[in-house]
Structures are given as C-alpha cells and as structure tokens.
Amino acid sequence: MTLSKALKIAENEIKNLLNILNDSFQVFIPKLKEKTSYKFYEWDIYNNGDEFNIFIGVPKSSIKSFFFPQPETLFKFSIQKDTTALKEPEEENKRMLFGVRPCDARSIILNKLPYSEDSYYIKKTEQNIIIGLSCNERRNSCFCLWAGGSPMGTEGTDISLTLIDASFIVEAITERGGKIIETLGDKFPVASTSDIEKLNALRASYEKQRQSIPDPVKKIQDKNLLELYDKPLWNDVSLSCINCGICTFLCPTCYCFDIQDETSKGQGKRIRFWDSCMFPLFTQHATGHNPRGAKHQRVRNRFMHKLKYFPDRYNVFSCVGCGRCIKECPVNIDIREVLRDML
Amino acid sequence: MENNSLNNNILSELKAKVLKLFQDGIISGFLGFASASLPMSIRPFLAKNEKDIDKLVWNSFCTINLANYLPEIIKQNKDKKIGAIATGCWSRNIVVQIQEGQLKRDDVYILGVSSRGMINSKNISDRFPGKEILHVKEEDHIVTIEGRGFSEQIKRWDVTRDNCKTCAHPDPVIYDDLIGNLAGKRSINNKYSQIDVIEEMEPDKKWEWFLKEIDKCIRCYACRNACPLCYCNTCFVDDSKPQWLGKSIKHTETAIFHILRAYHCAGRCTDCGACESVCPMGIKMRLFTKKLEKDVFNLFGVEAGLDINEPLPLTTYKIDDPEDFILKLEKE
Numbered sequence: 001m002t003l004s005k006a007l008k009i010a011e012n013e014i015k016n017l018l019n020i021l022n023d024s025f026q027v028f029i030p031k032l033k034e035k036t037s038y039k040f041y042e043w044d045i046y047n048n049g050d051e052f053n054i055f056i057g058v059p060k061s062s063i064k065s066f067f068f069p070q071p072e073t074l075f076k077f078s079i080q081k082d083t084t085a086l087k088e089p090e091e092e093n094k095r096m097l098f099g100v101r102p103c104d105a106r107s108i109i110l111n112k113l114p115y116s117e118d119s120y121y122i123k124k125t126e127q128n129i130i131i132g133l134s135c136n137e138r139r140n141s142c143f144c145l146w147a148g149g150s151p152m153g154t155e156g157t158d159i160s161l162t163l164i165d166a167s168f169i170v171e172a173i174t175e176r177g178g179k180i181i182e183t184l185g186d187k188f189p190v191a192s193t194s195d196i197e198k199l200n201a202l203r204a205s206y207e208k209q210r211q212s213i214p215d216p217v218k219k220i221q222d223k224n225l226l227e228l229y230d231k232p233l234w235n236d237v238s239l240s241c242i243n244c245g246i247c248t249f250l251c252p253t254c255y256c257f258d259i260q261d262e263t264s265k266g267q268g269k270r271i272r273f274w275d276s277c278m279f280p281l282f283t284q285h286a287t288g289h290n291p292r293g294a295k296h297q298r299v300r301n302r303f304m305h306k307l308k309y310f311p312d313r314y315n316v317f318s319c320v321g322c323g324r325c326i327k328e329c330p331v332n333i334d335i336r337e338v339l340r341d342m343l
Numbered sequence: 344m345e346n347n348s349l350n351n352n353i354l355s356e357l358k359a360k361v362l363k364l365f366q367d368g369i370i371s372g373f374l375g376f377a378s379a380s381l382p383m384s385i386r387p388f389l390a391k392n393e394k395d396i397d398k399l400v401w402n403s404f405c406t407i408n409l410a411n412y413l414p415e416i417i418k419q420n421k422d423k424k425i426g427a428i429a430t431g432c433w434s435r436n437i438v439v440q441i442q443e444g445q446l447k448r449d450d451v452y453i454l455g456v457s458s459r460g461m462i463n464s465k466n467i468s469d470r471f472p473g474k475e476i477l478h479v480k481e482e483d484h485i486v487t488i489e490g491r492g493f494s495e496q497i498k499r500w501d502v503t504r505d506n507c508k509t510c511a512h513p514d515p516v517i518y519d520d521l522i523g524n525l526a527g528k529r530s531i532n533n534k535y536s537q538i539d540v541i542e543e544m545e546p547d548k549k550w551e552w553f554l555k556e557i558d559k560c561i562r563c564y565a566c567r568n569a570c571p572l573c574y575c576n577t578c579f580v581d582d583s584k585p586q587w588l589g590k591s592i593k594h595t596e597t598a599i600f601h602i603l604r605a606y607h608c609a610g611r612c613t614d615c616g617a618c619e620s621v622c623p624m625g626i627k628m629r630l631f632t633k634k635l636e637k638d639v640f641n642l643f644g645v646e647a648g649l650d651i652n653e654p655l656p657l658t659t660y661k662i663d664d665p666e667d668f669i670l671k672l673e674k675e
Contacts, residue, residue: 032472032473037556037625037626037627038465038468038469038625039469039472040472040625041472041473053473054473055472055473055474056473056474056475057475060623060624061561070591070592071590071591071592137475137491139475140381140382140475140477141381239387239388239389239412239416240386240387240388240412242411242565242568242569242621243568244563244564244565244567244568244569244621245561245562245563245564245565246563246565246621246623249561249562249563250561250623258590260589260590262589262591271590271591273590273591273592276563279564279581280577280581281581281583284583326380326381327381328623329384330407330565330569330620330621331385331386331387331407332379332380332381332384332385332386334379334380334381336380337380
C-alpha cells in the first residue's frame, strides 16, 4: 500500500519516539548486552531512557524467537484418575519489535509461506508489530540483494525507518502501521516531498542493483535436482563442518521443529521447540535407521532446502542474506560460495 | 605482504615438508588450515594432493583443534597415513585419542609446531561493538584492525586466548617431524588463577556466576562438536530412549548439559580452548573443564595427553588414589 503520510524524526529524537510507543506497547530493541563475557547486540525489552544505538548489521539472534518461541507451548493438559483435561496456553501480549533490519523483517514473510496454515504462527504475526530500520552500511557477510531483498526493503514491516541526513523518515507500510503513525502525527513533523523523493531514489537505486544480478532463483529452478544432489561439492563443503547447530539456530528462516510432551505430577504441556537438520537425531527413525546418518547428507540438506527445494516450491530462497551463518560458523562455511557452486 | 616473519617461516617450512610427504608417497592427505572469506576466521582444510598445498595458511586464528577431525578422516583414507599439523594441545589430544583407542599412532603423520598462542577473535570484536571489522593484519607482535573510518593496533598478547596465556606446554608431545624449533616448557606462575577466583566465591555467588555464563546458551552444541574428546556415537543429550535431558531452553536443562559435558572431559581435557573459541554466544565454558583439570592434577598428579604410556587417570585404579571424599562424607 502507498503511504498516506510519512513523518520525519530527528536522529536525536528517537528516544522520544520510543518512550511514546512504550506507553502503548511492550517494545523490544537490540541492546548491547554484557550479560556474558563479551559484548554483542541482542533483543531485549526497552525501558524508558534506554539507549537506542544504530550499529552495522543485525543483532546476534534473529527475531525468530518472537515467532517460534523456544519452546512454544501448544497446549497444556492435566491427567487425573479418569479424566484428561486440555487447556489453551496463556495469551501473549502484543509486542513491538523496534529497529528490525530489512532482512530479518523479510524472514517473517518467507516463513509464512510454509506456515500459512499454522494458527500459532499466524497469531504471532498478529501479535508482533514490526518497526523496520533500513541499512545504511552493510557487513562483509551481508548479501540481501542476492537473496531477493534490499537494504531498504520493507517486506514484513509495519512501519519502516530510514536514516537520511540525521533524520529518520518514518513510513507506514501496513494499515496497522498507518494507524500508529496517525497517533504520532501531532508530535512529530511530516516528511517533506523532497524527503520522500530522496528516500524513493535511494530505494530505487538498490532495486536497480538487484535487477542487475541475474535472478539466482530462476537459475536454480532450471537446474536438475538430482544433478545438484549428486554434486561432489557436498563432500568438500561438509569436510570441515562440525555439525553444530549455530547456522540453523541463528538463521531467521530455519523453522524446523520437534514436538514433545513435558509432564510432571499429573500436569503437562505439549511443546514445540527448535530442531536442527545438522543434528543426527533430526531424521533418526524409531527403528534406529537414519536416512541422513552421514555429515555430508545433513550439510547437503541444509543448503538444498534453502536454495533448491524451497525456491522450487515457492519461487524464492529460504534465505534473507543476513549473513549470520557465515559470520558465526566456526569453520567459515559460506552459503554465498555454496550458492555460487550450485549455480 | 604482511610483515609476519614468524608465521611466514612456519608456513613456508610447512608447505615444503608437506610437498615432500606427498612426493615420497607417505601421506594421502594433509590436515591443516585454509584461508576464510571473512577476517579473523579460518577453515580446517584437507590438502589431498600437491596442488592443494598452496591453499594452506598459518596464522593466529587457527583455533580449531584439528585432532577433532582425524579419526573420521583416517577412517575414510585407509591406504596411507594422514598428515596433520599439531601444536602442544592438539598433539596431546592425539595422544588421548590413541590412549582411548580412537586412533592408531601409525595412521597419522604429525608435523609438530610449537604454539605461540592463538588469538581469541571475540577479544578483538569486543573492542569494536556495533562496528564492522573489514581487515585484520597480523604482524609478529601487533594486530592491526581496520574498518570503515577506524584503524587500530592491538598487542597480540593482549587478545590471546586465556588458555594459551596459561599454557605450560606449547610444544608438541609427539611428532614425526618438526616445523621450527621447540620452545620448551613455559613456566606459568599459576595456571589455575581463573579457577581460584571462582573457588573463592560463596556458593550462591558461584551459582550466580555459573547461571550467568550459561544463560545465553542456545544449545547448538558447537562446544561439544568442536571437542576431540566428544566422539560418543550418541551423546547423552541426543539419547531418546530414555531421554535424559529436556529440550527446552531452561537453566535446568542447559546446566545439566554443561556440567555433564565438563565431567565427561575430566582427566582428558588438554585445555585447547576449541569449545570456547567456537561458542557463538561467548560462553566461557572452558572454565568448567579447567576446574576439573585442576582437580585431576591435584588428586592424581596427571595432565592429560602428556605421556602416551601413562594410563588415563579416571579409568585406572591405584592403591594410593586419594579417597578423602569418602571420609568427608562420613564426617557429615
């Protein structure tokens, strides 16, 4: 939808905006955490007065845990002598995630493709309001344009912020985003026509850049699935892989899960929790047989799922190009190189 | 060209020796490191022929313990030996693997190299939160960190890993050939100083410290998988019949994982620091294993992997083994 009204908020006014939003929503921002022995940005509750720092790239973790809680309670149950009672899990509050990068915001849309009929996921998309923040600088692991996104992309956001000349241009992207902006209208000035033109020109330049790349999705769709599957590259890529879950757990578009019942003293809950195709248990059958018992089979599956099976089905990669898997991989397995080798 | 004579000397000697090993038909592959697509990163790499030798690199970011890969690679290359570069701790892990029947000494050709200590890349990125490090240049004693709009020089030793700083055994303990010279045993004032600080805490402070460390754990198991000691066919966390451990991210579950992982390493851990180096969340889980290393040393006088003929401390009974814990229990 086109925006009816965009606001212009000076960079140093951002705390005022956050404080106002914090009155109506439970706001989360990326905070510089010193919880462990090292400093990094991580999603956390905003308290009035907290610093909102603009840093290059994305927080350590994606926004996945807001959409796929780790773990998520599907329902609760109690078992008494002759009866079993089921209970709905507690309702969660509406949240606002403020400062979501375009890649992370886009993951909400991509994950919705396989989860379009999952009532739990859909509920989360209704509960989480996304305030996007365009990227002015890219990390050396970023490749959103290749993945079909843009440093100024708005997919998945309700409101999008772009920092131009020390001011944020605040655009409404969805209807509910527009409603929030309306409530702010008397507190912040409206963006001028020239501001909007600047914004659009910048966005168009990225669009042009993306279109200059030969569409990798189209190219991969033209590839024969079994030929890709049998490529020797999987042995080489997997040799150094330690088969940990870093890539899948930090990835915003890895959404695979397992389900278990946790019970104690007659009370229980059915939980859905993250699983990783890097783990042998992921495909272990009850018989003991494991169709993906070897490391290279698991490594192959991660890439084939993201870069072949998913685009074959949905015409888009299951990857937003945030680069977390590259940055955090202990042995530097680089999905960009794997994609290049697949093409 | 980077002005790093020490690493360059090691690398050129390494390449020459590996070439000779291929030419003489001694090895079918050589396990070392190749360069990465990002600064401060490295790729464990198996050179399969003479042509691959040019891809080998050597620098202070080689924090992955190569012993971790050896048993699997050797299983797949039975005809000839596999060569590998090994520092003090990695060679000690090879010793432990031989002691525990995971490897045969004859299956591996060890090119030993004395370690100058490896850098903890988190120590570097920690100094530039929110900034993007684009280039890292390593000289013998100085590391230059560059990004858009900044360039800073750091003393290499200031960002060296904790385990390397307190390492007394930088030299390989077993090897077939050497690169460079041996450095000799380093005298460390107190290699358990980090542990002493924790031991002095009151129990609730200690617990608080432990929970704070593990709080960020995402259960990716990178620490376990990077460890050459962790080779169980099925890890206790993956057992499903019965299931020992819940799957939620909760302190109880995470704590059990870390405590049990550490205990499984007691008397076997060489303090190579790979677990801590690979952790994406910056958990200092090396301190858990270090505490047990200290206990094993104090109780049995053994440091893991130093002597291939020494029996493993926790699988061997000796008549003079300390039994104080039993007496203590009786008193209570």
